[in-house]
Amino acid sequence: MKQPDKKIRWKNNHPVFGSIQSNTIMERVLATLIGSKSNFLNYQAIDAKESKSFDPEDDTKREQIFLEEALCSVSAAKKLCDSINLPFKPPEFEEEPEMVKKDFAPRDLDEERIESGRKERMRREILKFGKKLQGIKEKHKQQRKKASEQAIEQWKELRRSQKGKRVDLSELVYRAEKEIEKETASHLPKNTLVGRKMRSRFSKGVSGDERRGKKGLTHEEAKRKRMQKNKRYGYGGKKRGIKRNSASSVNSFEMPLKHFSQK
Amino acid sequence: MKLLTATSRGISSRVRHLYEDLLHFLPHAKKEKKLRREDEEMLLQIVESRNCDFLMFWECRKAHDTFLHLSSLPKGPSIKFQVVDIHTMGELRFKGNAIKGTRPILSFDSGFKASNQFAIIEEMLKRAFQIPFKHPKAHPYIDRIMQFNVSPEDGSIFVRNYQIETVDKGRKSETLLHEIGPRFTLLPIEIIDGPPFTRRATHHKSAEAPVLWKNASYVPPSVIEKEIVAKAAFTHQMRHEQSVKAGLKPRGDELDKIDSVWREARSRKMELQKEEDEIKDEEEELEEEEVGEESGEEEEDSGEEEDEESSSQE
Secondary structure (H helix, E strand, O other), X not given: OOOOOOOOOOOOOOOOOOOHHHHHHHHHHHHHHHOOOOOHHHXXXXXXXXXXXXXXXXXXXHHHHHHHXXXXXXXXXXXXXXXXXXXXXXXXXXXXXXXXXXXOOOOOXXXXXXXXXXXXXXXXXXXXXXXHHHHHHHHHHHHHHHHHHHHHHHHHHHHHHOOOOOOOHHHHHHHHXXXXXXXXXXXXXXXXXXXXXXXXXXXXXXXXXXOEOOOOOEHHHHHHHHHHHHHHHOOOOOOOOXXXXXXXXXXXXXXXXXXXXXX | OXXXXXXXXXXXXXXXXXXXXXXXXOOOOEEOOOEOHHHHOOHHHHHHHOOOOEEEEEEEEOOOEEEEEEEEOOOOOXXXXXXXXXXXXXXXXXXXXXXXXXOOEEEEOHHHHOOHXXXXXXXXXXXXXXXXXXXXXXXXXXXXXXXXXXXOOOOOEEEEEEEEEEEEEOOEEEEEEEEOOOEEEEEEEEEEOOOOOOOOOOOOHHHHOOEEEEOOOOOOHHHXXXXXXXXXXXXXXXXXXXXXXXXXXXXXXXXXXXXXXXXXXXHHHHHHHHHHHHHHHHHHHHHHHHHHHHHHHHXXXXXXXXXXXXXXXX
């Protein structure tokens, strides 16, 4: 919890707090704690002479400063330990020694960074691709519109030239639109992963026969596949109430639900 | 340093994991069962019975406040910290790993020399987190380092654990540090010249021990919560006044009239209950008197009845 900015006084101002009496008592306590002999091997403690001030709110800088100070104290300790012959490396063990963390999968921060970069790149590519597709589709729309307007104008001219007779408009428009679709179909991607994803997402505005599902198959394609699989492997599920080894099936040479090898 | 570690009841899972993580670093410590309220009054005696010098006591209150007491117990001082910003080993999953039983290097900031109180804190931290020299479970080489830093604003202490790895490159050798384990910060509250004072244990010798130093910049969590509640109450009151002005809510006078009706009904109910209880008590007293008289009579009668039965059988 963060402490608030206001300073709050204690309810009962202890008389000993901050007085000269307490200072002398503390010095006495300190003297008893430290004792007369100060051996490095007792506590293996190293005091830094000068240390940087850090902002406790800035996490990354703060941790960096802690690391640097630890490194300094390690180098200072090494000098002391070399004279005492205290090694910093363990000897080679026959069995593996007991570690503080037993079965731990260390987090590879580099890998995580790379993976997250990959995911972001994919996301960005998909977005770019989607924008591209949108632009293309709008173009197609406008082209179709133009074609239909042109067809209407043609029809008007025809009607003027052949006064009285009826001329069918829908055929002209249909033909014009189909021509443009043939041209523009090559612009849309077919079988890439991103293309498939886009097609499935934008399949709402498409006509019924051309709609594709998750795997990029139309309704007819999926049906065909399903029927083939059903023939080969059956309809799935537990076989309840099915006759097996009946008189007719025993004598027949048709393939049963389970394939028996003749070996 | 014979160390005794203990926790209070009401410990949360995060603090329990921190406690277990630190015990991996202290193989020489004697673990104590969870202490109840009665046991917290007898900390001195518990430590003496286990033949120990030093106490590390984790106190958890209200499921989100944790306090750490360090005290060297026959005579010495005891320090109380509030433990904040706890991150356990399993949560962080850092790369570093150390061999169990290696004696660490304890490195302290320059802030620990600025004043007497922090020098005392430094000495107590040394005794708490260091394995004694030539202990049978201690290994004679150095594997890890424990870093203590004092923040210049609060006086709060940041604790970090690192693994020391030396990489040989021919003549030169590089040292790399990988962070191992739990992270936490300690906010020092007070230093007492005597055994630790836990707020639950009211009738206690330590309640008489003098306080050597109190941290002026420390704000206890109860005060923070009260501030938050007061703020919320303030905003609520302002909104209420505004809505009263706008005519959307009734004024206080009208509310008081409604409230008074309920208050009267409640008080009448209490009075009736009191009368009933008094009547019950009187009845019970009467019954006891009757029962007392009857029991005396029954004893005499039962003796006579037994004689009659025995005579009838014969």
